[in-house]
Amino acid sequence: MSEPLLLATGLTKRFGxxxxxxxxxxxxxxxxxxxxxGESGSGKTTLLRLLSGQMAPDEGRVExxxxxxxxxxxxxLSEPRRRLLMRTDWGYVHQQARDGLRMAVSAxxxxxxxxxxxxxxxxxxIRAAALDWLGRVEIAVDRIDDAPASFSGxxxxxxxxxxxxVTRPRLVFMDEPTAALDVSVxxxxxxxxxxxxGELGLAVVLVTHDLAxxxxxxxxxxxxxxxxxxxxxxxxxxxxxxxxxYTQLLVSSVLQA
Amino acid sequence: MTTSGYNFGYLDEQTKRMIRRAILKAVAIPGYQVPFxxxxxxxxxxxxxxxxxxxxxxxxxxxxxxxxDQGADDTTNAVNIRRFFARVTGVATTTRTAAAxxxxxxxxxxxxxxxxxxxLVYQVPIPEPLRWLEARETETRRMHALAxxxxxxxxxxxxxxxxxxxxTTYDYPVTVxxxxxxxxxxxxxxxxxxxxxxxxxxxxxxxxxxxxYAVPPYTDVKSLDFDDHPFEVQRWDSACxxxxxxxxxxxxxxxxxxxxxxxxxxDSEYCASRRDAGYQGDxxxxxxxxxxxxRP
Numbered sequence: 001m002s003e004p005l006l007l008a009t010g011l012t013k014r015f016g017x018x019x020x021x022x023x024x025x026x027x028x029x030x031x032x033x034x035x036x037x038g039e040s041g042s043g044k045t046t047l048l049r050l051l052s053g054q055m056a057p058d059e060g061r062v063e064x065x066x067x068x069x070x071x072x073x074x075x076x077l078s079e080p081r082r083r084l085l086m087r088t089d090w091g092y093v094h095q096q097a098r099d100g101l102r103m104a105v106s107a108x109x110x111x112x113x114x115x116x117x118x119x120x121x122x123x124x125x126i127r128a129a130a131l132d133w134l135g136r137v138e139i140a141v142d143r144i145d146d147a148p149a150s151f152s153g154x155x156x157x158x159x160x161x162x163x164x165x166v167t168r169p170r171l172v173f174m175d176e177p178t179a180a181l182d183v184s185v186x187x188x189x190x191x192x193x194x195x196x197x198g199e200l201g202l203a204v205v206l207v208t209h210d211l212a213x214x215x216x217x218x219x220x221x222x223x224x225x226x227x228x229x230x231x232x233x234x235x236x237x238x239x240x241x242x243x244x245x246y247t248q249l250l251v252s253s254v255l256q257a
Numbered sequence: 258m259t260t261s262g263y264n265f266g267y268l269d270e271q272t273k274r275m276i277r278r279a280i281l282k283a284v285a286i287p288g289y290q291v292p293f294x295x296x297x298x299x300x301x302x303x304x305x306x307x308x309x310x311x312x313x314x315x316x317x318x319x320x321x322x323x324x325x326d327q328g329a330d331d332t333t334n335a336v337n338i339r340r341f342f343a344r345v346t347g348v349a350t351t352t353r354t355a356a357a358x359x360x361x362x363x364x365x366x367x368x369x370x371x372x373x374x375x376x377l378v379y380q381v382p383i384p385e386p387l388r389w390l391e392a393r394e395t396e397t398r399r400m401h402a403l404a405x406x407x408x409x410x411x412x413x414x415x416x417x418x419x420x421x422x423x424x425t426t427y428d429y430p431v432t433v434x435x436x437x438x439x440x441x442x443x444x445x446x447x448x449x450x451x452x453x454x455x456x457x458x459x460x461x462x463x464x465x466x467x468x469x470y471a472v473p474p475y476t477d478v479k480s481l482d483f484d485d486h487p488f489e490v491q492r493w494d495s496a497c498x499x500x501x502x503x504x505x506x507x508x509x510x511x512x513x514x515x516x517x518x519x520x521x522x523x524d525s526e527y528c529a530s531r532r533d534a535g536y537q538g539d540x541x542x543x544x545x546x547x548x549x550x551x552r553p
Contacts, residue, residue, distance in 0.1 A: 117405070
């Protein structure tokens with residue numbers, strides 16, 4: 001088996017006396033999609049923020065393997081290096097597309113921003129990359145100069161994905177990427193995500209409360225309850241044969257259409 | 258004609274020392290915005306309080322002051338600031354760029370090249386070049402500290418995508434000394450090349466935003482651009498109607514109710530000195546038309 005890309009050990013984050021995340025640890029390998037599932041308030045989003053370098057944990061470590069194979073302790077890195085990592089090797093897809101997009105500038109500029117942040121200085125190249133990525137996320141290329149505000153919710157979410165993937169990150173964090181969309185648009189987006197993840201060999205940490213989304217996308221699942229990881233395993237195994245009582249409850253409370 | 262009852266240069270000595278310390282720091286770190294304790298001035302924010310405080314802190318009895326607004330010496334703002342300093346310091350004032358030791362300016366750099374020993378003081382409304390991109394001051398400071406300037410080009414990208422060329426014409430962002438990105442205040446981008454390796458000291462004061470920054474003499478100042486869309490300044494088809502200059506920044510002026518217009522130098526002193534030296538432009542449009550009719 002390959003070496004882990006992301007390694008979390010003993011992560012704990014307290015807000016006052018309450019632990020939002022308690023002693024969570026896992027490994028994520030290149031090309032793997034890990035689903036974090038659990039009900040609201042179970043600590044999913046806090047855990048994602050700890051993992052993605054946005055909030056330092058009270059205890060525990062987050063390690064990430066750099067392109068040259070070195071294991072980097074995320075919170076021991078200098079701030080410039082951590083920020084460089086975040087805008088080159090990582091992506092972050094927000095639940096609300098408008099949190100992750102620059103709404104005042106065109107779709108093309110949104111996609112090009114990360115390239116420019118990495119030092120791209122050639123307008124023609126940036127434009128070509130933007131066109132390419134709009135095509136890949138199934139946005140009509142003649143919309144490149146339109147503002148994201150004129151896009152539908154699904155298009156905005158796909159634009160956000162293009163904006164993140166244009167720099168070829170190796171790890172993408174997704175916070176409920178489909179929760180704000182209606183069902184048919186969700187299905188298309190999931191299809192697209194699955195295809196891109198496969199094509200690019202992305203590693204993904206996916207936070208969702210929707211077990212159907214988890215089943216479609218995730219290879220492995222971590223079930224969260226009151227800040228703790230109560231069950232972990234292959235997706236089908238966890239969903240078809242849940243061991244922990246809470247997971248059993250979670251699986252059985254999915255509405256049957 | 259000095260008014261009694263004021264300290265020399267209006268500000269008290271402690272305030273001047275505080276501002277001078279900020280200026281020294283600004284000169285030491287070209288393009289870096291130094292916070293300072295901006296004082297209440299006898300005119301509103303937006304009228305040049307930052308520039309006035311900088312000028313008041315550096316002016317001495319032997320200085321000669323010139324004040325311009327949009328290139329002209331005779332506009333309201335310029336006249337009043339010049340009169341203010343004449344009253345509170347008693348120093349000599351001038352309209353001649355070459356004769357001035359301190360030039361306070363709004364919106365222009367004089368056409369006459371500056372020389373060593375002169376100080377150009379800019380009035381700055383918004384000092385933060387990253388503000389349109391990021392609303393949080395904590396975040397913009399961090400971006401400056403880490404030189405995370407890539408996203409600055411998003412604005413230029415938008416211009417090219419929309420207009421086919423970089424359509425930003427004033428307050429055009431520059432990189433100072435290969436490090437900090439700086440707003441040159443709302444001067445036309447026509448003036449940006451004049452900042453590059455200028456022998457004069459350039460000081461920038463923002464009164465409302467409480468920031469001072471500087472470009473020391475002979476410092477590299479480069480305007481942002483793309484490799485395939487290099488920085489360019491605007492050009493005019495016509496010359497100045499009064500002095501015939503092809504090199505200066507021209508204002509378009511409507512001269513009658515029929516919509517006739519003419520282009521004249523925005524730097525009034527430069528234009529006048531050229532006319533004194535015998536240069537002449539085409540004159541008013543009517544006269545040109547009359548001259549055409551008179552021709553056989």
